[in-house]
Amino acid sequence: MDSIFVIEQLLNGLGYGLMLFLLAAGLSLVFGIMDTMNLAHGSLYMAGAYIAARAHEAGAGFATAVLAAVAATVVIAFLLEQAIVRRLYARDHLAQVIATFGVILIADDVVKAIWGPSPVMAAMPAALAGPVQLLPELPYPAYRLLLIGVGLLVALGLYLLVSHTRIGMLVRAGASNRGMAELMGVRVGRVFSFVFVLGAALAALAGALMGPISAVQIGMGEAILIPALVVIVIGGIGSVRGAFVAALLVGMVDTAGRAFLPPALRAVLPPALAAELGAALAGIAMYLLMAAVLILKPAGLFPARG
Amino acid sequence: MLKLKSAALALALAAAVGAHAADPIKVGVALDISGPFATIGAETRDGLNLAIEQLGGKLGGFDAEFLQTDFAGNPEQATQLVRRYLQAEKIDFFTGPVASNSALAVGPALFAAKVPFLSSNPGPSQFAGKQCNPYFFGVYQNDTYDEAAGRVANDKGYRNMVLIAPNYPAGKDHLGGFKRLYEGAVKEEIYTKVGQIDYAAEIARIRAAKPDAVYFFLPAAMGINFIKQYVAGGLKDIPLIGPGFSADQDTLAAVGEPAVGLFNTAHWAHDLDLPANKAFVEAFRNKYDGRYPTVYAAQAYDVVMAMDAAVREVEGRVDDREAVLAALRKADFDSVRGEFRYGANNYPVQNYYLRVVEKRADGTITNRLVGTVLEQHQDAYVGDCKM
Numbered sequence: 001m002d003s004i005f006v007i008e009q010l011l012n013g014l015g016y017g018l019m020l021f022l023l024a025a026g027l028s029l030v031f032g033i034m035d036t037m038n039l040a041h042g043s044l045y046m047a048g049a050y051i052a053a054r055a056h057e058a059g060a061g062f063a064t065a066v067l068a069a070v071a072a073t074v075v076i077a078f079l080l081e082q083a084i085v086r087r088l089y090a091r092d093h094l095a096q097v098i099a100t101f102g103v104i105l106i107a108d109d110v111v112k113a114i115w116g117p118s119p120v121m122a123a124m125p126a127a128l129a130g131p132v133q134l135l136p137e138l139p140y141p142a143y144r145l146l147l148i149g150v151g152l153l154v155a156l157g158l159y160l161l162v163s164h165t166r167i168g169m170l171v172r173a174g175a176s177n178r179g180m181a182e183l184m185g186v187r188v189g190r191v192f193s194f195v196f197v198l199g200a201a202l203a204a205l206a207g208a209l210m211g212p213i214s215a216v217q218i219g220m221g222e223a224i225l226i227p228a229l230v231v232i233v234i235g236g237i238g239s240v241r242g243a244f245v246a247a248l249l250v251g252m253v254d255t256a257g258r259a260f261l262p263p264a265l266r267a268v269l270p271p272a273l274a275a276e277l278g279a280a281l282a283g284i285a286m287y288l289l290m291a292a293v294l295i296l297k298p299a300g301l302f303p304a305r306g
Numbered sequence: 307m308l309k310l311k312s313a314a315l316a317l318a319l320a321a322a323v324g325a326h327a328a329d330p331i332k333v334g335v336a337l338d339i340s341g342p343f344a345t346i347g348a349e350t351r352d353g354l355n356l357a358i359e360q361l362g363g364k365l366g367g368f369d370a371e372f373l374q375t376d377f378a379g380n381p382e383q384a385t386q387l388v389r390r391y392l393q394a395e396k397i398d399f400f401t402g403p404v405a406s407n408s409a410l411a412v413g414p415a416l417f418a419a420k421v422p423f424l425s426s427n428p429g430p431s432q433f434a435g436k437q438c439n440p441y442f443f444g445v446y447q448n449d450t451y452d453e454a455a456g457r458v459a460n461d462k463g464y465r466n467m468v469l470i471a472p473n474y475p476a477g478k479d480h481l482g483g484f485k486r487l488y489e490g491a492v493k494e495e496i497y498t499k500v501g502q503i504d505y506a507a508e509i510a511r512i513r514a515a516k517p518d519a520v521y522f523f524l525p526a527a528m529g530i531n532f533i534k535q536y537v538a539g540g541l542k543d544i545p546l547i548g549p550g551f552s553a554d555q556d557t558l559a560a561v562g563e564p565a566v567g568l569f570n571t572a573h574w575a576h577d578l579d580l581p582a583n584k585a586f587v588e589a590f591r592n593k594y595d596g597r598y599p600t601v602y603a604a605q606a607y608d609v610v611m612a613m614d615a616a617v618r619e620v621e622g623r624v625d626d627r628e629a630v631l632a633a634l635r636k637a638d639f640d641s642v643r644g645e646f647r648y649g650a651n652n653y654p655v656q657n658y659y660l661r662v663v664e665k666r667a668d669g670t671i672t673n674r675l676v677g678t679v680l681e682q683h684q685d686a687y688v689g690d691c692k693m
Contacts, residue, residue: 013507117347119345129537131539139539144506213535214504214530256507262496271495
C-alpha cells in the first residue's frame with residue numbers, strides 16, 4: 001500500500017462526502033427547522049438528474065443543463081411545498097413520512113410516464129471525460145475534481161448564507177427554537193418555504209452532478225437517501241455545519257472501509273475469509289460510525305437545538 | 307310453455323358445449339411492468355407481444371388467450387397471481403417473471419398443478435439441480451454466462467484478473483461460475499455493497515492491483531455506475547469483461563460512450579446470422595421504433611414460439627400434459643438462438659457467444675458478435691437432477 005493509493009483514496013472519500021453533503025444539507029435544514037421529515041427529498045434529487053441529463057442530451061451545454069435542472073426543480077419544489085408539504089408541518093412525523101412516501105411513489109410513476117422505465121443516458125461533458133495527471137503516478141478523473149470543487153464552493157456559500165446573512169439568522173433562529181422565533185416576529189412560514197426550496201435546489205444540483213457517473217433511473221433517489229439520513233443523524237439534525245462534518249466523515253469512513261479493510265485483513269487472514277469479512281465490515285462501517293456517535297452524543301455532533 | 311323452456315335449456319346447453327369446444331388455450335403471464343425489473347419486464351412484454359401478433363393470437367393454429375398481469379417484481383405478489391391463474395383461469399402454460407426469486411416462489415404451485423412453466427429469463431441453479439422438475443423449462447442457467455466469460459479470459463491469454471461482484475449469494479455464485487472455467491490467477495476478489503453508487507475506492511484497488519483484465523458481475527444500475535466510473539477513472543486500457551446482462555441494449559442506452567469496447571457473453575446476439583433471428587430482429591425493429599431487441603425480448607419471443615410448436619404437435623389437446631411435456635422437450639421450432647436441445651434437467655444445451663460493444667458509423671452504440679465461445683454447452687448442475 002503506497003502513498004499514492006492513500007492520497008487517491010482520500011480524494012475519493014472527500015468527493016463522496018461532498019456529494020452526500022449536497023443532499024444531506026437540504027434534508028437536514030428541512031428536518032431541523034420545520035421538524036418535517038421529507039422523504040421526497042430523494043425524488044427532487046432524481047428530478048435534477050433527469051432534467052439535466054435530458055437537457056444535456058437535447059444539446060444544452062453541461063453547465064446550462066445543470067442550471068436548468070436546478071431551476072426546474074426549484075419550481076417543482078415550490079409547488080410541492082404549497083400543495084402538500086405545507087399541510088404537514090403541524091402533523092406528526094408518521095403522517096409526514098407516509099405522505100412524503102406517497103410523493104415518492106407518484107414521482108416515480110410520473111418519471112416513468114415521461115421518460116420510460118429504462119435508465120436514461122447522462123453523458124459526461126467531453127472536456128472532463130478523461131483523467132488528469134494530478135501527480136506523476138496518480139491520474140484522477142477530471143469530473144470527480146469538478147465534483148469536489150463544486151461541493152466545497154456550495155459548502156462555503158451555505159456557511160456564508162447561514163452564518164452571515166439576515167435570512168441565515170432567521171433560519172438559525174427557526175432551527176434552534178421555533179416557538180421563540182415566532183414570538184419574536186419571524187415569519188416562520190416564509191422562512192420554511194425558502195428553506196424547502198433551497199434544500200430542493202441543493203438536491204437537484206447533487207442529482208444533476210451525479211448523473212454522469214451514476215445510473216439516472218427511477219428509484220435513484222431512494223438509494224441515496226439512506227446514507228444522507230445517516231449523515232444528518234451523525235451531524236445533528238438542522239445543522240449545516242454538522243451535515244458538512246458528518247458527510248465528510250461518512251465519505252471517508254465508507255471509502256476507507258472499502259479501500260483499506262480488505263487488503264489489511266488479507267494480510268492476517270486466509271483469503272476467502274478476508275474477502276468475506278472485509279466486504280461485510282466495509283458495508284456496515286458507516287452504520288458503526290453512526291452507532292458510536294449516537295452513544296457518545298445522542299443528539300449528533302452539532303445539535304442545532306439547544 | 308314447457309316446450310319453450312326445454313328448447314331454451316337445450317339451446318343453453320348447446321351454447322355451453324360449443325363454448326367449451328372453442329375454449330381458448332390459456333397462457334398465464336406474470337410481468338415485471340413495475341418494480342425493480344421494470345426495464346427488463348418491458349422487454350419481455352414486447353418480445354411476447356411480437357410473437358403473439360405474428361401468430362395471430364393463436365398457438366399451433368388454436369385460439370389462445372394470453373393473460374398478462376403486472377406483479378411488480380414481488381415474489382409474494384407473484385405467488386398470489388399464480389394461485390389466481392391456476393384456480394380461476396385454469397391456465398395451460400405459464401411464463402413471464404424476470405428474476406430467479408419470483409421463479410423459485412411460483413414454481414412449486416405450478417408443478418403441483420401440472421402447468422408447464424417456460425422461463426423467459428431466470429435460470430436458478432435449484433431448478434437445474436436438486437429441485438429440477440419436468441414442468442420447468444429453462445432458457446439458460448444463471449452461471450453459464452460467467453462460465454463463457456471464464457473461457458473468453460483463457461482464450462485471450464489473461465493470467466491475472468480482478469473479479470468484482472455485489473456481496474450477496476448471487477454475486478458469489480456468478481464469480482464461482484467464472485472461476486469454474488477460468489484457468490489463470492485471481493489477483494483480487496472484490497465484493498461491494500448491494501446497490502452501491504460510488505465505486506471510486508474499488509477502482510483505485512483495481513489500479514493498484516494492475517490486472518490483465520477485470521471481470522464484473524454487477525447487475526442493473528450497479529453495472530451502469532461501475533462502467534461509467536471505470537472509464538472516467540482512466541482504466542480503459544484494462545479490458546473489462548462482463549456477462550451479457552450488463553451490456554444489453556437497455557444498459558447501453560444508459561451508459562453510452564464509456565461502454566464501447568466492453569466484452570460480454572450471451573447465448574444470443576442480435577446479429578446472429580440465422581434466418582429466424584434476422585426475421586425476428588427486423589420485425590422487432592419495425593414494431594418498436596427501430597430499437598434493437600435485448601436478449602430478454604428474444605427469449606420471450608422464443609417462449610411463445612416453443613408453446614406454438616408444442617400445441618401444434620399435440621394438435622391442441624393441451625389437457626394431455628404428458629404429451630405436452632414430450633412436445634415441449636422436442637423444441638421443434640426455429641429458435642432465434644439457433645440449434646439447441648434440452649438436457650436431462652430441461653435446461654438447454656446450447657452455444658454461448660462473445661460480443662463486443664461498438665459505436666457504429668451512424669453513432670448507435672450496440673453489440674457486435676465476435677464468435678462462439680462455448681459450443682453446445684451444458685450447465686454444471688445437471689448431475690444433481692434426478693428426474
